[in-house]
Amino acid sequence: MQPIVYGIPNCDTIKKTLEWFRKQAIEVSFHNYKKEGITKTLLSEWIKQVGWEVLLNKKGTTWKQLSPEEQAAATDAEAVVALLAAHTSMIKRPVITFDGQVFAVGFNEPALLDLAGKCK
Secondary structure (H helix, E strand, C coil): CCCEEEECCCCHHHHHHHHHHHHCCCCCEEEEHHHHCCCHHHHHHHHHHHCHHHHECCCCHHHHHCCHHHHHCCCCHHHHHHHHHHCHHHECCCEEEECCEEEEECCCHHHHHHHHHHHC
16 A cells, blocks of 8 residues: 555645655655546545645635635535535645545645655
8 A cells, every 4th residue: 555645746745745755765656636637525535534624725826716706605515525626726735645544635744754654
């Protein structure tokens, strides 16, 4: 079993995360949202584990380009799942999973070090 890093390849945080794993000599799978998409089922599972507030990136341009009505509708897990499925760029990056569990959302070195201990 190896960690899965979810994101988009041109994201600087994804590049930093993949480089961190490379330096630790830990093989990971990379899931590119833009090419492979993401299921509502998986988004729902992540939200159960970490909360929709953690997954929804409100700092990016995609969020800022939404209408005020669309932004205001993001008030619960169901609405956010639909929003993230339609706009994968609004999923905070990276999401890192191992054995079905979310280990980190965003670059979080303490969580990555914990995960590295499980991978070696």
